[in-house]
Amino acid sequence: DAGVIQSPRHEVTEMGQEVTLRCKPISGHNSLFWYRQTMMRGLELLIYFNNNVPIDDSGMPEDRFSAKMPNASFSTLKIQPSEPRDSAVYFCASSLEQGASQPQHFGDGTRLSIL
Amino acid sequence: GQQVMQIPQYQHVQEGEDFTTYCNSSTTLSNIQWYKQRPGGHPVFLIQLVKSGEVKKQKRLTFQFGEAKKNSSLHITATQTTDVGTYFCVVRRGSNYKLTFGKGTLLTVNP
Numbered sequence: 001d002a003g004v005i006q007s008p009r010h011e012v013t014e015m016g017q018e019v020t021l022r023c024k025p026i027s028g029h030n031s032l033f034w035y036r037q038t039m040m041r042g043l044e045l046l047i048y049f050n051n052n053v054p055i056d057d058s059g060m061p062e063d064r065f066s067a068k069m070p071n072a073s074f075s076t077l078k079i080q081p082s083e084p085r086d087s088a089v090y091f092c093a094s095s096l097e098q099g100a101s102q103p104q105h106f107g108d109g110t111r112l113s114i115l
Numbered sequence: 116g117q118q119v120m121q122i123p124q125y126q127h128v129q130e131g132e133d134f135t136t137y138c139n140s141s142t143t144l145s146n147i148q149w150y151k152q153r154p155g156g157h158p159v160f161l162i163q164l165v166k167s168g169e170v171k172k173q174k175r176l177t178f179q180f181g182e183a184k185k186n187s188s189l190h191i192t193a194t195q196t197t198d199v200g201t202y203f204c205v206v207r208r209g210s211n212y213k214l215t216f217g218k219g220t221l222l223t224v225n226p
Contacts, residue, residue: 043158043203043216091157101146101207103160104214 002026004107006092012113018080021110023092024073033104034067034077035091043091049075061086082114118142119206121217129225134191136220138204147187148205148214149178158203161189194224 005024013019025032034046047057052069060067064083069075079086089111093104120139128134138147146165150158162171164180164187171178177190191198201219 042218045214045216093158101163101165103148103163104158106157106159109157 004092004094004105006090006107006110008110009108010111010113012115013082014115015083016081017114018078019082019086019112019114021077021090021092021112023075023077023107025075025092025094026105027073029094029096029105030072031095031097031102032069032075033093033095034075035093035106037089037091037109038087046077084114087112087114119204119215119217121204121220123220124218125221125223127223127225128194130196131193134194134198134222136189136202136204136222138187138189138206138217140185140206142185144184145207147180147207149187149189150203150205150216151200152203152219153200156200191222194222196224196226198222199224 004026007022011019030051032049035043036046037043044059046059047067048055049069052072064081065079067077077090089109091106091109093106095102095104118141122137126134146163148163149161151161152158162173162178164178167184168182169180175192179188181187187204189202199222201221203219204217205214207214
């Protein structure tokens, strides 16, 4: 079975550019999560969707970050304009149902470097 | 901010030695999950504990949930080089969907 699929795996771009990260959750999963991981701050939840609806975006750093889930099989996380401090690994995860009783399945992540 | 403490931050052991990481919360938890992340990899779900005092085993791994549901531990018996990675506890409070990751314990194993 296919797991959570993220693209691109690596992204290097100059500050000020727009960055779009993509995620395809596991089929049948109706909860989707975006995380950011850095050495300093660890793993942080950015936003959570349930049935394609954003439930909580309180972890989104600032207005430069936006996330969408136009359908059950696709989500994007966009940074515009990007800054060097946005450099991190961004993970997408999905789970079977709303709530925190189900395990989250993570994608391989996107390693983002902003120069 | 995060209200879950995970200790130690780092642990280096010789292959064959035991290893334990602890997760402590100031408030009662609904459940706790443990994940493992290999270097360069992504977090992978290991187990979930729900009941007070619960103990679960997976081969050489033993997971415990405290009686007060405020702390948990992961113990690895006779570590192997394949155990290398960061172990995270992930907590949920009440009916809140939101999971909070601990900072993790990085385990390195000297062969």
